[in-house]
Amino acid sequence: MAKPSSAQIIRDAFDAGGGILRLAPTWVPRSFCIPGRRIKLDPRDYYAFGANRGGIDERWLSSTTKADNGPLTTPDEGLSYIVHEEGDNTHKALFKDAVEELGADLLGDDLWGRFGKWPMYSKFFDNRDPLPHHLHQNEEYAKLVGMEPKPEAYFYPPQLNNHGGTFPHTYFGLEPGTTKEQVRYCLEIWNLGDNKITNLSKAYRLEPGTGWYVPPGVLHAPGSLCTYEPQWASDVFSMFQSLVAEVPISWDLVVQNVPVDKRHDLDFLVSMLDWEANLNPDFKETYFRPPIPVTDEAEMFAAGYSEKWITYGNPYFAAKELTVLPGRTVTMQDAGPYGFIVVQGHGTLNDRPIESPALIRFGQFTCDEYFVGAGPAAAGVVIHNPSTSDPIVMLKHFGPNPDAPVKE
Numbered sequence: 001m002a003k004p005s006s007a008q009i010i011r012d013a014f015d016a017g018g019g020i021l022r023l024a025p026t027w028v029p030r031s032f033c034i035p036g037r038r039i040k041l042d043p044r045d046y047y048a049f050g051a052n053r054g055g056i057d058e059r060w061l062s063s064t065t066k067a068d069n070g071p072l073t074t075p076d077e078g079l080s081y082i083v084h085e086e087g088d089n090t091h092k093a094l095f096k097d098a099v100e101e102l103g104a105d106l107l108g109d110d111l112w113g114r115f116g117k118w119p120m121y122s123k124f125f126d127n128r129d130p131l132p133h134h135l136h137q138n139e140e141y142a143k144l145v146g147m148e149p150k151p152e153a154y155f156y157p158p159q160l161n162n163h164g165g166t167f168p169h170t171y172f173g174l175e176p177g178t179t180k181e182q183v184r185y186c187l188e189i190w191n192l193g194d195n196k197i198t199n200l201s202k203a204y205r206l207e208p209g210t211g212w213y214v215p216p217g218v219l220h221a222p223g224s225l226c227t228y229e230p231q232w233a234s235d236v237f238s239m240f241q242s243l244v245a246e247v248p249i250s251w252d253l254v255v256q257n258v259p260v261d262k263r264h265d266l267d268f269l270v271s272m273l274d275w276e277a278n279l280n281p282d283f284k285e286t287y288f289r290p291p292i293p294v295t296d297e298a299e300m301f302a303a304g305y306s307e308k309w310i311t312y313g314n315p316y317f318a319a320k321e322l323t324v325l326p327g328r329t330v331t332m333q334d335a336g337p338y339g340f341i342v343v344q345g346h347g348t349l350n351d352r353p354i355e356s357p358a359l360i361r362f363g364q365f366t367c368d369e370y371f372v373g374a375g376p377a378a379a380g381v382v383i384h385n386p387s388t389s390d391p392i393v394m395l396k397h398f399g400p401n402p403d404a405p406v407k408e
Helices: 006-016 095-102 104-115 139-145 180-188 266-271 283-287 297-303 374-379
Strands: 020-023 026-029 056-061 081-086 089-094 120-125 152-155 169-172 202-205 211-214 305-311 318-324 329-332 338-344 346-349 352-355 369-372 381-384 392-398
Touching (some): 006 020, 120 392, 152 318
Antiparallel strands (some): 056 120, 152 211, 338 392
8 A cells, every 4th residue: 555645644634633633742952951851751762863962851842843953953853743543554744744734724714814834832841950041033133044033931830840950940131230241241251161141130930830921032041940831933042151050052052043244243142132121120020920710710620620821921822721620521612723732641632542641762652742723622622531530731832812811
């Protein structure tokens, strides 16, 4: 029997799933990171890309975005695959191709009409140590290198944070009163060891079950909690800290996404900062994101579930945490398509198996990640939890969502 085409696999999977696509785990290494080992990857596989590529400390979710990991990046690095089982045969195709093939059938007329693509992705970021103080370029600077800006958000799932790593604090922005000359000097002394840029910033203790929103152009040094990160569909960045946990950061990571003729122009590099946002005296009030119940908590609990907005207050993406109580069956409707990842429990969604595995081998297919198209999202999916003791907990990532709370 001839192998089916990618388009046929996509159509068959879409029809068989009633508009819901099963996704395979997508693992991404980073050469400048040390894995925190909390994302359920088998310990034997943290260096599956090769030790020279660094350890795997990220799992990308519902991704049509290719990772930008330099010249050794593999052709499909960061890209999600859909999985379709047909009898004894298991087929897969790129989720990116599925979006292009299905268009509005998958994303709905509004999202497809506005963007012509799935405009975001999410990830688990799992580093043992903090990251360097860095930023993601805004649209003006990202398009200079043919990329898109990357606003992003953080949520710290309790299920993936049995320990906090070495530094469960994140530096955000710059202290009011900081000058551009001070930041420029930190770049001037890059090769002299610690450039001490975090002396100009403020650290916030991270709390599982809460999160933050980080717009483009804002410096941030993510702490060592395992983080769920909804974000715009881009992998653009620029590092501004020269030494982290005694590990030197290459200048290449400052200028990887900077025009070639600007890679030693320190004034240009400093200009990439959103100065007003970085020096915001009410930074936490503006960007901290405690969870917000979707509706009355007592009513939800009586109906067998609890749902909270965990990413909101921006025009780019949103996310929810859904908990289905043991022994209950619920129908959940949403405005727009979404990807989801199960972080606790097992059961079914529209009679498809969902479960959170304890351990995942590199290359193994799982039943913890799916993408729900606009049709079934609007109609409502039926989730059944057969357990007598364990809740089902899933994290749901959306593009722009009209129901998400607005942050004043």
